Amino acid sequence: MRGKPTDLVVVGAGPNGSLLALAAGEAGLGTALVDRLPLDALVDPAFDGRTTAIAYTSQRLFSALGVWPELAGQAEPILDIRISDAGHDGRPSPLFLHFDHREATADDGSEPPPMGWIVENRFLRAALLRRLAACRQVELIAPDEVVETRRDADGAELTLRSGRRLTTRLVASAEGRFGALREEAGIGARSWSYRQIAIVLVARHERPHRGVAQEKFLPGGPFAILPMRDGPAGEHRSSIVWTEEAALARRILDTDQARFNSEFARRFGDHLGQVEPIGPRWSYPLSLVHAERYVDTRLVLVGDAAHGIHPIAGQGYNLGVRDIAALVEVLIDGKRLGLDIGDAHSLERYARWRRADNFTMVAATDLLNRLFSNDVPPLRLLRDVGLAAVNRMPPLRRFFVRHAMGLVGDLPKLIRGERP
Template identity: 50%
Template sequence: MTQSDPASPEAPPRAVDVCIIGAGPVGATLATVLATHGVTAAVVDSAPLPPMELPDFDGRAYAIALTSRNLLEAAGVWPLLPWAPGPIERIRCADGRPGESASRMALHFDAAETGEGPFGWMVEARALRMALNARMAALAHLTVLAPARAEVSRGPAGVEIRLSTGQRLRARLVVAAEGRRSPLRRQAGIGAASFDYHQTGIVGAIAHERPHGGTALEQFLPNGPFAQLPLAPTPDHPNASAIVWSEKRHLAERFLALPDAAYGHEIQRRMGDHLGRVTPIGRRWSYPLTAMQAARYADTRLALVGDAAHGIHPIAGQGLNLGFRDVAALAEMVIEAVRLGGDPGAPGLLARYQAARRPDAMLMLGATHALERLFGNGLPPLRLARRLGLAAVERMPPLKRFFARGAMGFGPVTGALMLGSGVAPALPRPDG
């Protein structure tokens, strides 16, 4: 990684193939994949990166699907995780109501039945940040500029980026990875359709008396799903899990304000007693639950990735993995273009990227929306239909395998980076 000193306005701009605006998990992963495979890249973020490496456990964690792990391996990030992540070996899906035992007509998935390895891994947010920062620091083809604000000018011939530090960049492609309120998306005049679920997502962690055995729970409740996700043991918390809890907004505000004992009681009412008594640990995080889909994923020398392009309900835990699928598709196209001496920001390449990613994201958005509508209510006829449906799928091995592979991130079009086969070794750059 190169961290340049501020340049005078007269200094020539630094030339890179790709400039990524936003150094969150999606933007930073794209930067590391590209630079690992010989593409010159710069990543710009308005916040300094080291403070993102929180020194203490804070309760946030990502569910990283098997295919997403393959991508992080290809980026050289996965081996740099500072401690082992928690594998998800089994998943149990059940319908219920707070304070009641879950229906016995449940759906169970076991990774051993697929022969592919774990469904995924639970990775603490700070661990992924530390690994990304370490990898970016080691890459000669990557320039990291943070904190810095970017002013971007795009045209058919290329992209000019002026930074608040006085530095200038010239790129052939700029990537918007700044999140749902992406300034670059708005600057390009790309509209976005959104849907408000009138729910709040509550994220955090719990300690519990009994070991989870690598099992994740998805509990479908009338006000929204509740997920318990297995974390790796630590000296302080040998039995711990992350939670993702969807709740009506007015109730979520009340629950978030409760003292730990009462808050833990509400968690236990939704999760059940299979892990014994639960105790909240770390911080409590919350955010409004909305769905979003950008009308286009590309414009002149611009590509949208991650939350700048789409947002889905967390009912399937696939939000970040969907962003990683954007990264893999775009990275493979850009790496190929640069190796062949082509233009990574060419209209044809961006059209292929949009054709590859927008239908997949729309399908995932539609599927998660349908699941939330089907499972997020307490009407008796629908509750019975849900339970019968889960029991039916449980007895249909081919359909179970299809859903299991979907949880691992496999889809109709899964590229080499996410399959773990990587891409061909980088060719020498003409400029050496």
């Protein structure tokens, strides 16, 4: 049951793996995408209740691959971001930091675009899978899973549970933070638990959010209010990522609806009028994982398989998007030169390209969470003064806005909206 050799096998059909398979296929690489779950299960509303922040440059990649028309109707622009510190009562400090998308100059001098968009994960997954189904260079293999892997200088062979064998030049792990392929390759990782749980839900509120995303730093962790599209009945909605110390989060999740709503409303505040949670609650333990290296013989790590970070800045998926854009560009450059795309030198180019950007974000999110997830008075004063100081420095604000949009650094062609 050995099929025709492929250029690339991607393991894991989540948002990173699906995007990598699509980008590689659209660039002309023969690609197979393998996942242990049926593909329709990945788009079930009960499977994933989270939303994803898609940065401006990530949206350019989605446009270049033809995905954005599938998503635009479900995406809510992020026009402003307001960051504030708050105490146990949920009331924000009068000192804050406010980012306006108009502070970032557009590349062509026109009105700057949004800093990003908020999209429900179920819509993101569905759009990617629809585009993949139409891509002739990609074979979707699900449900199935890798049970044995052989990798050497000549190529790689994967044996699936179904008995099928895939031969390929390169294997990409997009399995997430604790993928089997990374462990099998003996790639170590720096990792730790934050002893925090993110409670994820959707809230309905009386007044419109006007495209403003808010991050309130509470003693137990950040409380993010992310703008969503209005609901089917015209109700104003926001996606909530509510971080608490793990033991307290479990107690809150176990309370009855009335007590849960009360605890939630106290933290949310009254800036959008009356507010209440709607729909189910999800919870996710938070941790950090950063692989010691991103490549091995005929193996490359992308997205959370290489770096899983705290959601405090909403940039985790965008790091993975930049991984994918860089990797596909490296592979296509090698193919044009007649080189083996799984060659160690090509993979090292990818690893060098992505290491600094990823390490910077890993370190920054870890530091921010440690600095803000407490109620130590001297630190609270330092935080408030620091936020207010940055707020009064337009050049520094502009730099942070451009960084949030993904406009800083050595950008791959797909991130610039170009074909590799």
